[in-house]
Amino acid sequence: MKLFTDTDLSSLSAKDILDFIEVRPILLEEKTRWDELMKAHHYLGFYGLIGEGIRYVAVYHGYWLALLGWASAALCCGPRDKWIGWSSKFRQQRLSLVANNVRFLILPSVRIPNLASKILSLNVKRLSKDWQERFNHSVVLAETFVDPRYFIGTCYQAAGWIYLGETKGFAKSAKKYIQHNHPKKVWIKPIHKSINNLLTQPILPSDMRCSMQYKIPFPHECLDELRQLILGLPDFRTAAGKRHQLATILSITICATLCGARSYLAIAEWATRCSQNMLNRLRARYDKDSKTFIPPSEPTIRRVLQNINGQTVDDALTGWLMSVTLRDKNSLIAVDGKTLRGAKNSSGKQVQLLSAFLCNPGVVISQRKIDSKTNEIPEIKPLLAPLKIAGSIITADAMHTQTDTARFIVEEKRADYIFTVKDNQKELNKEIRALGLESFSP
Secondary structure (H helix, E strand, O other): OEEOOHHHHHOOOHHHHHOOEEEEEOOHHHHHHHHHHHHHHOOOOOOOOOOOOEEEEEEEOOEEEEEEEEEEOOOOOHHHHHHHOOOHHHHHHHHHHEEEEEEEEEOOOOOOOOHHHHHHHHHHHHHHHHHHHHHOOOOOEEEEEEOOOOOOOHHHHHOOOEEEEEOOOEEEEOOEEEEOOOOOEEEEEEOOOOHHHHHHOOOOOHHHOOOOOOOOOOOHHHHHHHHHHHHOOOOOOOOOOOOOOHHHHHHHHHHHHHOOOOOHHHHHHHHHOOOHHHHHHOOOEEEOOOOEEEOOOHHHHHHHHHHOOHHHHHHHHHHHHHHHHOOOOOOEEEEEEEEEEEEEOOOOOEEEEEEEEEOOOOEEEEEEEOOOOOOOHHHHHHHHOOOOOOOOEEEEOHHHOOHHHHHHHHHHOOOEEEEOOOOOOHHHHHHHHHOOOHHHOO
16 A cells, blocks of 8 residues: 655646545455544544444555545435435335445545545445345445535535535434534535435345344344354364454354345444444443443454354254244255365365355355365265255256255155256156156256
């Protein structure tokens, strides 16, 4: 990471720089420096992003020009809600589709005409896609609040944002709104052409639904059972610097995953949105100074999940996970093998997993690592063996169309199966056609 100096800028024209600017989310190792710069140079300082958030940096050939921070939308904003046509009910349901530009900082040594509006335009173009990748749902509207005591919002106007008016001069503190008598100018930028319809229609397209729910997705007694199972797992961590119980980190991870979290950041986001009562139930660390329960951070969650023995966790929790997810005896379970991109074993070969995936609610209920000396076929029996799947339907690709596998599923697991039959299985194809089922053959 490099910062511009006056000397660096003296030999460059504004057009040279504007034509080659890149706006991107920061890398994990850049977070500390980003936070330090924002805290040191932004007039509001910086203490973190509220709710779902992404940190961006504007870069020119490796040099940092500006920092942008996006977070969850304001809970209430009169001018915005009136422009959209939101009732309180729809605001609650659709607020996740709005992102708030809470910080925008051009670094002190950077003085380039039209830079701010250029960066805003580049950022908004990629914002929804980045939100989809990070939080499993897109955003369709960007908003920001400009303090007229310091700025008038020229860069937002130049970037095509719409001015809606001023707020009433209140700020949210805990669960109350406190009047500070400093109204902010409200600017918005539609990201989707059908913005108003999307924010007010009763049913959203599936790709715009926020799939993550913020609740413990099973009864209290199930959480107690989960905790007892996790307490039986070995804790690989040393005592030094250990602030959160392993049972708490894994319980939060499992709850967040069942609620739709699909990344380390999403799991951490789920944890930060937990109420104090939920964190208490999850046995989060209690801070005596603030008198609050503190969830584990994203780096802590990441370190634990990257270093724990995944097979040991799977073996211990498979039965419990089945009991809270498999409620329908006619459930559809898909068996499939995947190569983990970017993951390698000690010999340098990519890691392969065979997983049993419960199609509704979309949860992996069992998985096994495939040894480099074998393949998926002999692993399907130990994969399904601990599962109570009587009455369920198992699907698998043509590799698993084996007599022994079919007999195991039907006779031992009391389940049914749907297998693919290819042309290279000539005898089986003949038998299928003899039954008058040609339309089901390849």
